[in-house]
Amino acid sequence: MILILFQILAEGLPILRLSFFLDRAKSMGREGGILTTIIGTMAITIVAIIVATPLGVGTAIFLREYTREGRTSRVIRFGTDCLAGVPSIIFGLFGFVFFVIYLNMGWSILSGGLTLAAMILPTIICTTEEAIKTIPYSYREVSYSLGGTKWQTVIRAILPSALPGIFTGVILSVGRSIGETAAIILTAGSSLVMPTSLFSPIRTMAVHFYILAREGISMEMAYGTGAALILLVLFVNLIANWLLNRYIRHLS
Amino acid sequence: MYQESKIVIHGFNFYYDSLRALKNIELHIRPNEIFAIFGPARSGKTTLLKSLNRLTDLIFGARHTGTILLDGKDIYDRKLGLTQLRRRVGIVFDLPTPLPMSIFENVAYGPKLGGKNKKCLNEIVERALLSAALWDEVKDRLHTSALRLSGGQQQRLCIARVVALEPEVLLLDEPCSGLDPISTASIEETLVQLKKDYTIILVPHNIQQASRVADRAGFFLNGDLVEEGPVYQIFAKPRDKRTEDYVTGRFG
Numbered sequence: 066m067i068l069i070l071f072q073i074l075a076e077g078l079p080i081l082r083l084s085f086f087l088d089r090a091k092s093m094g095r096e097g098g099i100l101t102t103i104i105g106t107m108a109i110t111i112v113a114i115i116v117a118t119p120l121g122v123g124t125a126i127f128l129r130e131y132t133r134e135g136r137t138s139r140v141i142r143f144g145t146d147c148l149a150g151v152p153s154i155i156f157g158l159f160g161f162v163f164f165v166i167y168l169n170m171g172w173s174i175l176s177g178g179l180t181l182a183a184m185i186l187p188t189i190i191c192t193t194e195e196a197i198k199t200i201p202y203s204y205r206e207v208s209y210s211l212g213g214t215k216w217q218t219v220i221r222a223i224l225p226s227a228l229p230g231i232f233t234g235v236i237l238s239v240g241r242s243i244g245e246t247a248a249i250i251l252t253a254g255s256s257l258v259m260p261t262s263l264f265s266p267i268r269t270m271a272v273h274f275y276i277l278a279r280e281g282i283s284m285e286m287a288y289g290t291g292a293a294l295i296l297l298v299l300f301v302n303l304i305a306n307w308l309l310n311r312y313i314r315h316l317s
Numbered sequence: 318m319y320q321e322s323k324i325v326i327h328g329f330n331f332y333y334d335s336l337r338a339l340k341n342i343e344l345h346i347r348p349n350e351i352f353a354i355f356g357p358a359r360s361g362k363t364t365l366l367k368s369l370n371r372l373t374d375l376i377f378g379a380r381h382t383g384t385i386l387l388d389g390k391d392i393y394d395r396k397l398g399l400t401q402l403r404r405r406v407g408i409v410f411d412l413p414t415p416l417p418m419s420i421f422e423n424v425a426y427g428p429k430l431g432g433k434n435k436k437c438l439n440e441i442v443e444r445a446l447l448s449a450a451l452w453d454e455v456k457d458r459l460h461t462s463a464l465r466l467s468g469g470q471q472q473r474l475c476i477a478r479v480v481a482l483e484p485e486v487l488l489l490d491e492p493c494s495g496l497d498p499i500s501t502a503s504i505e506e507t508l509v510q511l512k513k514d515y516t517i518i519l520v521p522h523n524i525q526q527a528s529r530v531a532d533r534a535g536f537f538l539n540g541d542l543v544e545e546g547p548v549y550q551i552f553a554k555p556r557d558k559r560t561e562d563y564v565t566g567r568f569g
Contacts, residue, residue: 133377203414207475210372211427211482212404221426226417316417316462 070295077292080285086293090257094273095283099290101259105174105267106297108260109253110242112178113185118235120182121189122224128190129197130219149187156184157248165252172266177253181245185238192237196230197223225316229309236305240298246271270294322386323348323486323516324369329383331364331540333376338364340540342383346486351508351517353527353548356537356563362520363411365537366488369518370406371399387486404431407479411491411520413471415463420446420455423463423474427482441481449477450507469500476507486516493522505530524564528552536560 088098124141132138160180170176200223208218224231246269254266255276268276270290277287324346331339339361346352354362367373369385371392385392392402404427415423424442433441442459446452451473455466463474472492479487489508493501501522508517508530521527527534528548535545536557544557555561 201414203410203412204416206372206375206410207414207416207478208426209375210370210403210408211430211478212400213427213430214400217430221430222416316464 073288073291073295076285076288077290077295080289081292081296085289089259090273093282094257094277094286096286099270099273099286099293101257102268102270102273102290103293103297105253105260106243106269106271108174108263109177109181109249109267109269110239112174112263113181113242114235114239116179116182117186117189117238118231121186121234122193122231124186124190125193125197126219126223129194130215130223145187145190148183149191152247153184153245154247154251156180157251159183160248160252171264172252172254172256173264174253174260174267175263177249177267178263180248180252181242184245184248185241188238188241189231189234192234193227193231196227196234199230200226229313232305232309232312236302239301239305243269243294243298243301244271245269246275250275270297321348322346323388324518325384325386325389326365327384327386329365329368329381329385331361331368331373331381332379334378338540339368339381342542344535344542344545346516346518347533348516349512349514350532351512351519351530353519353521353531353534354537355521355524355527355534356543359539360537361540362537363490366408366490366518366520369486369488370403370408372403372408374399400430404482405484406486406488407482407484408488409472409475409479409490409492411494413468413475415466415471415474417462417464419460420463420466420474421459424477424481427478431482445477445481446474448480448507448511449473450503450510451477467500469496469503472496472500473504473507476504476511480511484515486518487511489517489519491520491522493526501526524552536563538563 085098086103087100089100091097128138128141157180160176164170164176164179165172204222204226205218208222213221249269249272253269255268255272256266257268258265260267271294274287274290274294277283277290322345326342326344329339329342330337342365354365356362364373368381373379387406390397416426421442424445425438428438428441443452446455451470454470463471466474476492493504496504505526508519511517519531521531531548533546534548534551536543536551538559544551544555544560551560552564555564
């Protein structure tokens, strides 16, 4: 673990300077920077999170608060469990056939983001459900006894207490989205052009790294991208941790 | 009789699946009295309390027969709003159950759900905390978490939270279990104060407590209401042998 990190950082860090982050790639990535891939990574991750979070949290609330254990909830839960075990390339294939071709979205941020959303949905549902499970029954009883409706109880008593758990799920999903390659090559393409809209094709940092190394374009730049990727994930986690701690301190 | 009773319970049976928890209860509660419901564990005390504001609706597989009238109106009538009923009949549980938010937010929770605006919230919260005899202890830290209060303070907070709804009836389910004698004394004092404005039904912590604060009492055993009457009578010369055995400590 530490060896891997050390290897990539040792090879990659010397490449990193401000211009590496702020310049576009030149001649297939042999020179220049990785600006477009950073923007691509962020855009596609944001789309995925924005789509998957409300859907996943909503599903979990439905399963926990609005249905009793029964046929419906069993079928939904079985479905999400299966979804969680599907390899990402299969999601890529699905996204390629459904979003890219059938819905005619082309290779784009939107297609990629929606595919990633489908991929991270089980994680978000599962972590949210676990978070809701740990909320004491008394919170619900109190909220109802004070004249709360079901909806008010969910919004004001359950969600705030489940938020740290939901947040953890979202952060895990961000990590997965940032690191994904197979599904993204198939659905968002690998263009190095600066994206202008949700329908622009992009290349993410992970895909850039893969292509640089796989096609033997530049190992140096590949390591640089890898190091930048590690720093980005680290950065996201640090910020998330900080926010989470602040929120928990506010709660207790 | 029907006119002068706040609550009339008539031929009330309650079942958890096949278990009959309350058997043919006949009981009249007068306005502005403290009525104590006492008896050994599993005698149906909590079930009766929770039936009075229909928290039993949350329990899967529970059903009832008979009627409960509040001010002459059937509380199980579909036309009577459920949230409206719970606002009129407030409950305090046996364990303190503060929600994980600030003291202020806890007390304001119910009024906020009822759509009270921000301006009058300050006033409502202050008045509720005053009548629960908690204001002086917390007025300087209203916005710190309610979870940091001591057990006795938390329980008085729960009373304040219910009082903030300005209900007509207060249900208290062993509000002093797990509290030390000093906290208990301050809660009992609070109850006697509150009697002026509310009808109170109390499941006392023990028989001494019932005789200290209650006007009338009813003895429950295995879902039967064995005997009811003024406290001085029921504890000094009970009519029923079973009540006598219980109050003199021969069983239970």
